[in-house]
Amino acid sequence: MNYLEFLILVLPEAVLTMTALIVIGLGAKSGRGGANPFSSGFLTAIGAAGIVAAGLVLALLPAEASLGGMLVLDPLTRLFKWVILAMSLLTLALVPGWAPPAHRGEYLGLILFATVGLSLVISSEDLLMIFLALELASLSLYILAGYNCDDSYSAEAAMKYFLFGSISAAFLLFGMSLVYGYTGSTHLAEIGAALADLPTEPIFALGVVMMLAGLGFKVVAVPFHLWAPDAYQGAPAPSAALIASGSKVAGFFILAKILLLSFADWDGSADWGGFATGWVPFLALLAALSMVFGNLSALAQTSVRRLLAYSAVAHGGYILLGLLSGGTVGIAAVLFYITLYGMTAIGAFGVVALVEQRRGGDSVAHFAGLAKEAPFTAGCFLVFLISLAGIPPLAGFFGKFFLFTSALGGSAAGDPSGLVWLVSLGLGMNVLSLYYYLRVLKQVFARPPAESTGHATGTPPLLGCMLATTAGAIIFLGCFPNLLLKPIEAALRVVG
Amino acid sequence: MIAWTFILAFAGAAALLVLPKARESASRWIALAAGGGGLLIAIQHCLLYSKNTDTFQSVTNWEWIPALGIRFHIGADGISLVMLLLTGLIAVTGVLFSWNVVKNPRLFFALFLTIIGACHGVFLSLDVFLLFFFYELVIVPKFFLILLWGSTNREYGAMKLTLYSVAASALIFLGLMAAHVASGTGSFGLFELAAADYTRGFQLWAFPVLFLGFAVLAGIWPLHTWAPTGHVAAPTAASMLLAGVVMKLGSYGALRVAMPLFPEGLAAWSGVIAVLAGAGVIFGALAAFAQRDLKFVIGYSSIAHMGFVLLGLATLNHIGLSGAVMQMFSHGLIAGLLFAVVGRMIYERTRTRDLDELGGFRLRHALPAATGVFIVATAASIGLPGFSGFVAELSILIGAWRAFPFYVLLGGIGIVLTAAFSLRALNRAFLAEEEQTDRPPLPPLTRPEVIGAGILVTATVLAGIQPQPLLELIGRGLDGPLFEAVLQIREVRP
Numbered sequence: 001m002n003y004l005e006f007l008i009l010v011l012p013e014a015v016l017t018m019t020a021l022i023v024i025g026l027g028a029k030s031g032r033g034g035a036n037p038f039s040s041g042f043l044t045a046i047g048a049a050g051i052v053a054a055g056l057v058l059a060l061l062p063a064e065a066s067l068g069g070m071l072v073l074d075p076l077t078r079l080f081k082w083v084i085l086a087m088s089l090l091t092l093a094l095v096p097g098w099a100p101p102a103h104r105g106e107y108l109g110l111i112l113f114a115t116v117g118l119s120l121v122i123s124s125e126d127l128l129m130i131f132l133a134l135e136l137a138s139l140s141l142y143i144l145a146g147y148n149c150d151d152s153y154s155a156e157a158a159m160k161y162f163l164f165g166s167i168s169a170a171f172l173l174f175g176m177s178l179v180y181g182y183t184g185s186t187h188l189a190e191i192g193a194a195l196a197d198l199p200t201e202p203i204f205a206l207g208v209v210m211m212l213a214g215l216g217f218k219v220v221a222v223p224f225h226l227w228a229p230d231a232y233q234g235a236p237a238p239s240a241a242l243i244a245s246g247s248k249v250a251g252f253f254i255l256a257k258i259l260l261l262s263f264a265d266w267d268g269s270a271d272w273g274g275f276a277t278g279w280v281p282f283l284a285l286l287a288a289l290s291m292v293f294g295n296l297s298a299l300a301q302t303s304v305r306r307l308l309a310y311s312a313v314a315h316g317g318y319i320l321l322g323l324l325s326g327g328t329v330g331i332a333a334v335l336f337y338i339t340l341y342g343m344t345a346i347g348a349f350g351v352v353a354l355v356e357q358r359r360g361g362d363s364v365a366h367f368a369g370l371a372k373e374a375p376f377t378a379g380c381f382l383v384f385l386i387s388l389a390g391i392p393p394l395a396g397f398f399g400k401f402f403l404f405t406s407a408l409g410g411s412a413a414g415d416p417s418g419l420v421w422l423v424s425l426g427l428g429m430n431v432l433s434l435y436y437y438l439r440v441l442k443q444v445f446a447r448p449p450a451e452s453t454g455h456a457t458g459t460p461p462l463l464g465c466m467l468a469t470t471a472g473a474i475i476f477l478g479c480f481p482n483l484l485l486k487p488i489e490a491a492l493r494v495v496g
Numbered sequence: 497m498i499a500w501t502f503i504l505a506f507a508g509a510a511a512l513l514v515l516p517k518a519r520e521s522a523s524r525w526i527a528l529a530a531g532g533g534g535l536l537i538a539i540q541h542c543l544l545y546s547k548n549t550d551t552f553q554s555v556t557n558w559e560w561i562p563a564l565g566i567r568f569h570i571g572a573d574g575i576s577l578v579m580l581l582l583t584g585l586i587a588v589t590g591v592l593f594s595w596n597v598v599k600n601p602r603l604f605f606a607l608f609l610t611i612i613g614a615c616h617g618v619f620l621s622l623d624v625f626l627l628f629f630f631y632e633l634v635i636v637p638k639f640f641l642i643l644l645w646g647s648t649n650r651e652y653g654a655m656k657l658t659l660y661s662v663a664a665s666a667l668i669f670l671g672l673m674a675a676h677v678a679s680g681t682g683s684f685g686l687f688e689l690a691a692a693d694y695t696r697g698f699q700l701w702a703f704p705v706l707f708l709g710f711a712v713l714a715g716i717w718p719l720h721t722w723a724p725t726g727h728v729a730a731p732t733a734a735s736m737l738l739a740g741v742v743m744k745l746g747s748y749g750a751l752r753v754a755m756p757l758f759p760e761g762l763a764a765w766s767g768v769i770a771v772l773a774g775a776g777v778i779f780g781a782l783a784a785f786a787q788r789d790l791k792f793v794i795g796y797s798s799i800a801h802m803g804f805v806l807l808g809l810a811t812l813n814h815i816g817l818s819g820a821v822m823q824m825f826s827h828g829l830i831a832g833l834l835f836a837v838v839g840r841m842i843y844e845r846t847r848t849r850d851l852d853e854l855g856g857f858r859l860r861h862a863l864p865a866a867t868g869v870f871i872v873a874t875a876a877s878i879g880l881p882g883f884s885g886f887v888a889e890l891s892i893l894i895g896a897w898r899a900f901p902f903y904v905l906l907g908g909i910g911i912v913l914t915a916a917f918s919l920r921a922l923n924r925a926f927l928a929e930e931e932q933t934d935r936p937p938l939p940p941l942t943r944p945e946v947i948g949a950g951i952l953v954t955a956t957v958l959a960g961i962q963p964q965p966l967l968e969l970i971g972r973g974l975d976g977p978l979f980e981a982v983l984q985i986r987e988v989r990p
Contacts (some may be wrong), residue, residue: 028949055829333561342913387634392629398561401625404669405564409677420674427666436661438655446643485563 009067009123012081013116019050020112020168027105040104044095047108049119050116051092055085062107065424067321069187070126077123080253082340084122087246090421091345094238098353100148104339107147107238114140114242115394125261126472127176127186131256134172134218141247144239145231157234159242164217164227178207179262188261195265198362207281212286212349215258218251221320222289229297232309233362237353241306244312244349245342252338256323256331259283261432267326271418282457283320284422290317295429298436304362307436308345311388314433315341318400321407324334324419328492330406335488337399342478344384344396349472351381359450364440370447373457378444382469385437390430395477400430402481498541498554498572498620501534502630505587505613512606525946526607527591531612542577544675551829552622560626564676565683567617568743569623573976579619579748582828586740587612589832590733592948593840596978597645597731599816608733608764615741624753625670625684632829635661636741638734645731645845648789653729655690657738657888663713671706672808675757678702690756690978704762707754707769714745715802717776718760724795726878729770732839733907735791739798742831746807746948751820752978755809759981762812766985768901770810773905776803777910780875785917790842790849793921795836800914801873801885807907808892812986816895817979818970819888825966826876826884826959833873833952841927842865842947845938851921851987862938867926869949874922876956878915884959897984 007014023046058081065073088111099107100344114225117137124130140458142165144157180186181192182204198204215223234238259267259279268278275281292459296313303306322334352362371378387396406421459467477484497864508530512523519721545553555571574578585735588610597604610633617630635658641653676684679692694702708716715723723743727735755762780799787793801823843849846857860867879890889911896903959966974983 088537137918181546319536320627327793329563369775382636391636397632401669401673404563405676408673424670428663429672431663431666437654438658442643442651442655482561482563485561489563489849 005065006067008061009050009065009071010120011071012085013119014056015054015057016050016119017266019047019053020109020116023047023050023112024105024109025106027050027103035339037345038129039103040099041096043104043108044092046211047095047112048089050112051085051089055082058082058085058313069189069209070127070129071120071123073123074486074495076495077360079487079491079496080122080249080335081119083342084115084118084246087249087342087346088112088242090244090343090466090470091238092348093462094287094346096462097460098237098357100236104354110144110147110245111238111242111254112410114144116477118246121250121254123187124254125257127180128186129193130258131169131173131176134254137247137250138169141239141243143175143186145235145243147239148236150241151234153196153234154236156343157231157233159233160227161231163223163306167216168224171210175207175212175214178203179211180208188258191262192264195263200266204266205277206437207326208266209282211258212255212279212282215251215255216286219248219319220290220313221256221286222314222317225290225294229306229309232312233303233305241346241349243399244308244345247339248312248316248345252319252334256334259323260326260331269418270422272323280324282323284419287320288319288422288425290314290320291426291429292317297408299432300381301436302363302365304355304364304367304440307364308348308352311433311436312345314429316390318403318430321419321422322403324404324422325409327406327409328489329409330486332485333399333402333406336481336485337403339484340387340395340399340474343470343473344387347380347467347474348388350385350466350470351377351384352401354460354463361458362407364443365410365450367440367443368447370444372449373412374459376464377459380471383471383474384440385441387478389434391434391474395474395481398478400482400488498537498580499554499556499570501537501584501620501646502613502616504530504537505532505609505616508605508620509609509613512602512609513737514790515602517602523601523605524591524595524597527609528588530609531587531591534612534616535588537580538577538584540967541803542574542965543935545574545577545972550970555622560623562623564626565681565685566592567683567685568626569622569685570617570620570626571622572620573872575748575751575975576967576973578821578825578927579744580616580970582744583612583615583619583741585951586736586832589836589948589951590736591828592944592951593836594731594733595923595942596615596844597733597943599645600756604641609639611641611737611742615745618745619748622686623684623691623855624675624686627686627749628665628668628672628754631745632665634745634873635665637739638730641734642726642730644732646729647731648729648791649725650729651836653725656863657722657726657729660712660835661727661877662718664709664719664746667705667709670711671702671709671754674698675706676703677800686753686756686978688982689851694758694760696760699758699761701761701762703758704765706752706757707762707765707771707821707914710746710749710754711769711772711806713797714743714750715746715776715780717772717779717799717803720776720799723799725837727798727835728789728791729929732835735839735896736832737834739795739835740828743798743802747802747809747820747824751809751817755982756978758986762982764984766810767811769900770807770896770900772912773803773806773810774906776800776806777906778803778913781913781917783912785920787855788851789837790851790854790921790925793851793917794831794838797834798827798831800910801877804889804892805908807896807903811892811895811899812982813895813898814971814983815891816899817974817983818967819891819893819895821973822891822963822966823882823888823968826888826956829952829956829959830873830876830885832947833869833956834877836945836948836952837866837873838871841869841949843940851924854925857930859926863941865941865946865949869953870926871922872953874918876960878918879911882960883958884956886960886962887963930931943953
């Protein structure tokens with residue numbers, strides 16, 4: 001191994017790390033009278049510049065590179081590193097207005113460190129590297145969730161997130177050790193190759209299930225979701241947005257990679273009446289539980305943040321459906337959906353943050369009359385929620401159509417009846433979901449605002465830009481899904 | 497290019513959204529222009545249709561989402577053109593009957609035009625994904641139209657209507673995906689899917705799923721209760737649009753997609769469809785008989801009329817199917833007219849729709865023009881000769897006679913009941929002879945109202961005395977390749 005090669009491969013991450021250090025340094029500098037001389041807008045701008053620079057550096061790297069199989073760079077990982085960077089960049093738009101006021105520099109630094117972790121998750125193809133990268137991202141996210149130390153909700157969020165997270169990390173690591181012990185390799189492709197010649201034994205199955213449990217925590221699948229509502233509710237808005245977007249994107253990406261590269265030979269079947277042992281039935285169970293519990297729990301929520309958390313659980317279920325088919329089409333559907341889901345989540349948290357700041361809470365009633373006071377924000381909120389509900393012309397519609405079609409097409413060729421039970425369940429639950437989204441939108445558009453307390457109206461410019469970008473992308477991708485689908489498919493074809 | 501119908505509507509909607517508030521009063525003119533443009537294009541294509549022997553004309557076929565074999569494929573046959581004509585008529589008159597909307601007219605007309613554009617799109621799509629895309633596009637605008645501008649019980653009505661639509665769409669969603677996968681063509685094109693071979697076992701479950709999904713929007717009994725509640729809660733233009741055009745999206749989808757795709761499933765289930773359709777006719781009419789709210793009377797009468805459409809679809813013969821399409825057109829105009837009279841002409845002046853209270857207004861003397869329009873609409877709704885409803889219902893009954901004679905009896909009872917409740921409503925609301933009360937005189941009809949009513953009355957009378965051009969258009973559509981298998985079902989069997 002050559003250190004120069006290593007440096008080239010992780011150059012984007014290196015840029016991000018350098019930026020993080022600079023931002024932390026500037027943030028810690030005390031000026032006259034102990035106050036920090038740099039405004040948070042300035043620090044955020046540096047952070048944003050770092051992310052953009054990392055994205056540009058990424059474009060300059062060779063098309064395909066690999067570091068002994070530990071870290072790889074191919075068209076697919078490059079594309080999704082860009083997606084992760086974009087998510088972080090969008091999240092940064094929330095920092096000046098809604099991050100906890102103390103220690104801004106460190107807060108920004110942590111976001112950048114989390115981005116480094118997530119970006120490394122995308123490019124790693126080795127169990128050890130995957131674990132390290134996931135933990136790097138998670139540790140930063142734990143702190144980000146609890147950053148608002150004066151707020152007991154924030155502390156609770158961090159505590160729950162951390163406890164569940166560390167236990168799931170233990171599961172993941174234990175599962176990895178079993179798989180390593182059984183196959184003799186930590187490299188994803190080698191594990192897959194080794195499995196082709198090995199009989200499957202219970203100890204290996206145990207390892208796979210433990211790994212899936214650990215990753216199930218990252219992608220917020222039932223029954224590993226219990227941390228999510230509290231974390232989404234208590235964390236500062238930018239942290240919650242990053243947890244809901246970047247972290248989920250990376251989680252699903254690596255889950256798909258592990259399943260396809262390593263365990264493709266041990267998939268089994270979840271077809272009705274034709275169950276066969278493997279990870280597919282296990283994942284089908286997680287998907288069914290997530291769709292049902294996520295949607296049913298969301299129906300009962302009064303806090304919009306918790307509602308978004310449960311809807312995230314439900315969407316996790318829909319996305320898992322795409323993985324079940326195991327083919328390239330399913331993976332393309334999953335990757336398309338997580339990308340647009342991440343954008344939607346950030347946008348929705350932006351709106352929630354604005355409402356919280358102006359009205360002092362995030363219950364459904366606090367959204368009353370938002371359309372009168374901030375019509376643009378309300379319009380974007382409509383786009384986000386309706387896209388989550390899967391209604392055209394928004395990207396969520398095509399995304400769901402693609403996911404469900406790939407799930408149906410994945411069972412025995414030409415016969416769509418295998419997974420119909422699961423797809424029907426998903427569709428039925430999706431109908432329910434429209435009810436709770438419309439309940440919020442009814443408040444936004446049809447109810448008069450609570451008596452005016454003289455707070456500001458309209459949309460702040462930075463938030464407006466972020467909302468316009470995300471909502472615009474969702475509408476545009478809804479009408480022309482090929483713009484994102486084509487690069488994903490091309491990359492998948494190269495990777496094979 | 498026929499795509500201009502929906503491009504105009506969507507462009508109009510977009511223009512309205514960015515229109516400055518100071519120029520708010522221009523919004524109705526923009527809406528009128530966009531709707532009127534669509535109508536003119538539809539008329540032009542109807543006139544030109546016979547010049548060419550192709551079943552589908554003005555075809556545009558572009559690649560859209562190659563990963564799933566989805567194409568932007570549109571084109572119009574005779575059936576599409578008749579439906580486009582209806583959409584255009586309702587668009588224009590709907591705007592005319594909303595001329596006085598004061599509360600945020602820009603948003604109102606933008607939502608209205610979005611629905612219009614989506615309806616145009618459904619009627620033109622030759623790719624089932626594209627059709628479904630337009631079909632679902634209707635859902636959110638109609639929710640907000642009812643929620644923000646509605647009257648009686650609007651939050652409940654809007655939510656119920658929306659959830660029914662979405663649940664029905666989920667069935668369509670499932671049916672279309674299953675067809676795509678089972679066909680093995682890797683395409684969502686209507687022709688490709690219709691040409692594929694499906695096993696009988698598959699058709700037996702896929703057909704009812706797909707058909708029921710569409711039929712819910714067409715108000716099939718017993719899943720029809722969303723329609724009266726929603727249509728009563730909606731503002732006038734939206735009631736006209738929902739009952740006049742949006743319900744037809746359901747029956748059109750059933751005819752265009754569900755039936756040609758799965759002929760074997762259709763053959764097995766057509767008896768059940770006929771039973772449900774007959775039940776819809778009877779129960780819709782009976783329910784209309786029991787209403788005190790004039791708008792509810794019309795809401796339930798729509799169920800009865802749409803029952804005729806479904807009955808026509810179930811006959812599976814040429815005359816029955818063409819009667820069904822004719823009935824879609826005819827009911828669209830009549831429902832539009834009735835909702836316009838009740839929601840706009842009467843309710844906005846009297847602030848009541850209760851049959852007995854309306855009797856006290858002596859509407860015959862207070863609003864003679866509105867009474868006259870209502871009488872014409874009632875006559876058309878009953879199916880008197882000389883109106884479009886007569887031709888349509890007669891064709892359906894002839895078709896039904898050939899397919900299953902017993903149902904003609906049901907249809908006949910339905911017609912009698914329709915006449916009974918229509919005349920009852922007319923009598924109690926408009927012609928009641930009550931003692932003179934001291935009510936302030938009602939304002940006379942405005943010019944947009946008169947023009948709107950004139951357009952609809954003319955259309956239904958023209959289609960009644962001269963139905964041949966429309967029937968020719970419909971007939972040529974039914975002769976197309978899509979319906980070959982459907983029309984063979986009954987002929988093959990002894």
